Each structure stands twice: as C-alpha cells, then as structure tokens.
Amino acid sequence: MKYAVGVDLGGTSIKIGLVSQDGKIIKKVSVATEAHGGPRKVVCNIKKGIGELLTGITRQVEGIGIGCPGVVNPKIGTVENPPNFHGWKRVNIGRPLSMEFEKVVFVENDANAAAIGELIFGLGKKYNSFVMVTLGTGVGGGVVLNRKLYYGDFGAAGEIGHITIDYKGPKCNCGSYGCLEAYAGNNYLQKRVWEKLKQNRGSLLNKLIDKNYDLLTPYKIKEAADKGDKFALSVIEDLGVKLGAAFASVSNLIDVSTFIIGGGVAGFGKPLFSSIRKTLSARVLTSLRPRAKVLSAQLKNEAGIKGASALVFHGY
C-alpha cells in the first residue's frame, strides 16, 4: 500500500492528512493558517503541520499534494494572488516543502484538486471524462478528459464559474458581466436572496434568520426548503436553472456530458440537482441529451485532504 500527504490550504486553517492509496485517512492534523503573517509564515505553518503529521509514522510516503485557492502553476509549484491571502503575489510553496521533506510535491488549484480527488477516489472509477464543479464562495471547476486533468495552453482551463450565462447580467468580481459565479457563488447568492426576501415577507426564511444577514447561509435556505417553503425552493430551483444553462454551453463546446457537483452549496440536494438536470436536458444539443449526467460528488468530508493527496497518486 502506498501513502501520500494531502494538504488542504484554507484561509483560516490548514488541514493535513496521511492518505492511503485506497482513499483512507490514516491520520490528520489541523493548524492555523495565519495568512495575515504573510507567505513565509504560512509555509512555515504547513511545514510544522506536516512535521507533526509524520511524527511517529514509519510508512513510506510517496509525496505531498497541496490544494489551494488562487491561480496555481503546477509545473513550478507557485500560487498567485489567492483570495484572502493578502500580500501574496506569486509564491512558490512547492520548492520549500520538497526541500524540507525530500519528497515530490504537487501543487494544484483547489477545484482541480477536487476533480482529481473524484477521479482517483470517487466517481472517477466509473467516468473517464467529467467536469467537476465546486459550489462555494465562488464557483470552481476542473475538466478531466480521459483520466487526465485538462490544463489548456497555459494551465488556466476549467474556469466554469466564468462562463457567461447573460452577457448583460450583473457584474462579476472578475471584471466581466453575467458569469455563472455572479449568480451561483455564495457571496452573490446570499446578496440576491437577501434582496428578494423583502418581497417575500411570508417566507419561513425570514423567521429563521430574524433580519440577520450573516445567518442567511445555504444551510438556512435548505432548512426552509426542507420544510416546504416556496420561496426557498424557488431560490434553489432558480440556481439550478443557471447552473444547467452554463453546463449546456460546456457540453456543447467540449462534448463532456458528466458533471460532478461538490462544495457546500451542493448540499441543497435533490431540488437543486433535479433543476440542473431538467435545464441541462432542455438546453443541450439533441445528440448529447441521452448522455447528460449531473451527479453529486462522492467525496464529502475531507474532500480537500483527499483531493490534495490524490494529486500524488494521479501524478504517478
């Protein structure tokens, strides 16, 4: 049995696990990121965490995989401008770790790591090509073609969150308008639902959040929907329409028909998935329709650690 270290680098905490080739987490640790301390501090914390993880471990470790936000150059191991990591321009986190631990290190964008995680440990057992979509604060994506991550000319491929669904739509943080993320990213979703709640006084959601914007999370929307609240259900259904429209564009362009959805917002469950499926099926070209599949990611808890460690097994 082979083993790898998976590092899930988040804005608040760094989760690190020792993962076996069959996808089991043998041991895990969590350390504070201290992103405000700058790149050196963060790299130091990753080292500390890995050191702690490997203390007393005698198994042979094949390598270290790191999933992190921002624009990643996997060839040289750099991370560029990760959101919530102020002061990082371009930082090489691969090299100091490979020097410290004398292991091969793979650095990937977190959405790509999630895609590789599904490929190696999850639904990839059944599907050779798929598009991974992570629904969280933003909308991330990774394209897997014939069991390999598709990078494009310069490694920037897979930005499904920045597919336009309405070219005159609301402004997106990327500078464009009407990107999928500008509807489906949790930040945007929260704002839009907040606005609409004013016209839906009767919605159970109003009671659940009691005028507190911060409480307006996907979990609360789901709670209201589960209790049959029509407004909450319409929010989820509408989100599915937007995702389905973007997926149809993707499918028509690259003829990949399997979409795997992960991330917190995917927790909306059945009403979300059935709305996406219905929309995708109505919009994709006729010849692609019979193959269209929208699936829930198989890796749920620790998808971050597992995806990061999968980079090592995928690399071999």
Add this chain to the structure above:
Amino acid sequence: MKYAVGVDLGGTSIKIGLVSQDGKIIKKVSVATEAHGGPRKVVCNIKKGIGELLTGITRQVEGIGIGCPGVVNPKIGTVENPPNFHGWKRVNIGRPLSMEFEKVVFVENDANAAAIGELIFGLGKKYNSFVMVTLGTGVGGGVVLNRKLYYGDFGAAGEIGHITIDYKGPKCNCGSYGCLEAYAGNNYLQKRVWEKLKQNRGSLLNKLIDKNYDLLTPYKIKEAADKGDKFALSVIEDLGVKLGAAFASVSNLIDVSTFIIGGGVAGFGKPLFSSIRKTLSARVLTSLRPRAKVLSAQLKNEAGIKGASALVFHGY
C-alpha cells in the same frame, strides 16, 4: 509532392479540387448536388465529379477528404441530418467512395474541415491551438488543440454556435435559448436587422435594399457600413459584442486564446474584428487577456475544397 482530393459538399453544388500538399489547387470541377434526389443521387454525383477531376491526372493521389454539413461520424464516414438535405437520416458517404476509388476517405463536418484547413494550409503554421469559428447561415466551430482536432467523448465537440450568451434570450433552432447562433447566424441576424430597420428610417441600408428582405445580406450591411452608415456600423459592432462574449466563455473554460474567424459574415472586416477584440479583452479572465487573439481566416476562396483536402494531409 503529395496530392489529395478535397470535396466541399454544399446544398446546391459540390465543389471538388485536386490539392497539393503545399495548398495549391491544381484542378477543380463543380457539379450540381441534386439534394432533392436523395442520398444515392448525391453520392453518385460526387463519384461523377471526382471521376471527372481525375480524368487525365497521372499524379499519385493520397486520399479523398469530404467536408459536409450535419453531424458527421468521422470514424465510420457517416453524415446525419445535414440541413437542406431532406430525407437523409444517417448516410455513409465514406464507404462507397473509398470502394469506388480505392483510396482512404476522410469525412468531416464542414466547420471541422475549415479548422483543419487553417491548421494545415493557413494560420496553423503559427498557432498550435485555436478555435475556428465559421460565420455563415449558422455558426460553426472546430477546436484544435496541439495540432489535433478535439472531438470530445463522442465526436460532438466544438459547437461554439450553441454556447449561450443570454439564457433568457431568443429561441434557437437547436431548441435552447440565447445561443450565439441565435444572434450571429445569418438567418437570425437578417431577421433582427430587418426588425430594427423600421426604427432606423434614415439608414442608408433602407435605400440599398428598397424594402426587399432578400436583399438584406451581410454584403449590403457592409456596403452601408463602409459608407459610414451609423446603423449598419452599430449592427456590426453589436455582432462583435455577442461573439466576444461567447469567446470569453470559451477561453475561460478551455484556455485557448486564439480565435480564427471564417465564413461569409466574417467579411464585415475591421469594425467586426475590433468589436470582438474589445469585448473579449474586457470579459476574459485577467491572466488570459495578454494572449487573446482574434484573427481572420487565411483561407478565403476555396476554403471548402482546401479544408476538405487538408483532412487527408492531417490524417497522415
């Protein structure tokens, strides 16, 4: 020097040429398609045309390439439901031709053939990866990655005309809404301009077409624009905005930054290209912006014949 036969199968006529490996047309013939006569009649006409072309030719011919409308399965040489070829369900045009002439035969969708034509004889000398976009009655597309046509899981990739730019937009013939083609396909463009002309009585276009819908062609729009007609220019600029928005989605998803535009509507020239470039640059992710390129196809006349013959040289 190697030679190939290129067949450009159109709804009205079949154009056939003998093309050298350096892209020169040595000889060409044109025969009527007689699509109303059904598949056997059409295949018979192709045979007749190739026979005529090769009469008296002593050079060694490597193979036959055919570019045609509709859904093509290049592996088995079938064409499915080509528009304007009524009564064709799925017809194998590859096999009867390879049997008749004892040559290898390549059958491709016309947009893919145009892409391969540019790859082998045109701008492909400079660009290894690009998206070919053909602007005609419909909007066709072919994706070239690392000097190979990208087919996707089942050969249906490249349908850039069916990328949505406004999910609540006008109905497209494919059944979806707000596809690029529903704005930029010539049929749709013509209808939209006709509607708008009523509110633009002063436009020179009104004089040029004298209330005759059939005269409202891209050539007339260009003629008016060349003479400084503001309405005609706004039509072209608006078309560029729509193409640019779709191209940004493509670029963000597959990280290919070079777009090559061919087909009749590309004849709008400079005002179209500068509007596409401006829109693409404003909408694509920052990291991709410096590489974004929108180019006019290098193959102009006989792009159909040359693209079809290029299938043979690309296949080798």
